[in-house]
Amino acid sequence: MRTSPPAANDPDNFPGLREALAGVRALVLDVDGVLLMKGAALPGAAEALTALDARGIPFRVATNFTAAHRGTLAARFQAAGLPVPEERIVTAASVSAARTAATYPGQLLFVITTPDGRREFDGQLVLPFEEADAPGARVAAVVIGDGETDLSRANLDRAFRLIRDGAALLAMHRNPWWFTSRGPTLDSGAFVAALEFATGVRAVMCGKPGPIMFRTALAGVAADLGGRVAAREVAMVGDDPAQDIVGARRLGMRGVLVLTGKTNAAAAAALGRGARTGTGAHRSRAIPDAVAPSLADVVAALD
Numbered sequence: 001m002r003t004s005p006p007a008a009n010d011p012d013n014f015p016g017l018r019e020a021l022a023g024v025r026a027l028v029l030d031v032d033g034v035l036l037m038k039g040a041a042l043p044g045a046a047e048a049l050t051a052l053d054a055r056g057i058p059f060r061v062a063t064n065f066t067a068a069h070r071g072t073l074a075a076r077f078q079a080a081g082l083p084v085p086e087e088r089i090v091t092a093a094s095v096s097a098a099r100t101a102a103t104y105p106g107q108l109l110f111v112i113t114t115p116d117g118r119r120e121f122d123g124q125l126v127l128p129f130e131e132a133d134a135p136g137a138r139v140a141a142v143v144i145g146d147g148e149t150d151l152s153r154a155n156l157d158r159a160f161r162l163i164r165d166g167a168a169l170l171a172m173h174r175n176p177w178w179f180t181s182r183g184p185t186l187d188s189g190a191f192v193a194a195l196e197f198a199t200g201v202r203a204v205m206c207g208k209p210g211p212i213m214f215r216t217a218l219a220g221v222a223a224d225l226g227g228r229v230a231a232r233e234v235a236m237v238g239d240d241p242a243q244d245i246v247g248a249r250r251l252g253m254r255g256v257l258v259l260t261g262k263t264n265a266a267a268a269a270a271l272g273r274g275a276r277t278g279t280g281a282h283r284s285r286a287i288p289d290a291v292a293p294s295l296a297d298v299v300a301a302l303d
Helices: 017-021 045-054 070-079 092-103 115-121 129-133 153-164 189-199 211-224 241-250 265-277 295-301
Strands: 026-029 059-063 089-091 108-112 141-144 168-171 177-180 183-186 234-238 254-258 290-292
Touching: 017 254, 017 290, 017 295, 026 211, 045 295, 059 211, 070 089, 089 092, 089 211, 092 115, 092 141, 092 168, 092 211, 108 115, 108 153, 129 153, 141 153, 141 189, 153 168, 153 189, 168 189, 211 234, 211 241, 234 241, 234 295, 241 254, 254 295, 265 290, 290 295
Parallel strands: 026 059, 026 234, 059 089, 108 141, 141 168, 234 254, 254 290
Antiparallel strands: 177 183
């Protein structure tokens, strides 16, 4: 792993990476742009995870991906050479399922996601799509994720009617698009926005950059450390200022932006210029505490 200071971490833009990470005891890692790109492991990612385990630094992988159960994702990570067990994965689907289990125990739900993603809701009452057309159909909550072909006009219309009849609206996330093998691809957040517009109901967001996912990840690393951990002692490593950095810094975590995904060096430099000019409350939460070329550089800079 590289140990030389990353060029993007010029002192005129951001603090040095080691300085920014001083006192960090655990990491929360995004997936796309940090560990994987278009399904393939990024260079140095596997070695970085191995180094974290060897040094006893706990981590959680936090992703807005909703189309697969955590067990399926763990198998994909293993196939890509990334040692990430299921219990270290937090997804927008798993967080949404935990939220509905706690908030609406024993009540009917209407969940749009893939069949594999819907396994996160096992043990809860989920209304079949066709039964939503029955007269008087009611549910406690509508939950929207990446349903692929199930994210259809017919199911969105069913969700619309259920929300109009009093159901709460939960968004697994609000991502408008994401990278796939086909290139930039429309994501389920666009459909959440459509339902909000049509119903006038604001969705409860379970994934990033909302606080629910970050609190779940914090609780996980705290358990690994044997007790409580201050948010400031945990760093979020992501490639998206709006999703990863904003959500982490809102909860008091540190945010480290890597250049292996959505954000390139020029965009990071623009954030750095904002860091020089912004102060106090005027300093945007999207401005990271540090920038690094890759996850490998972050791990190498940890005390």
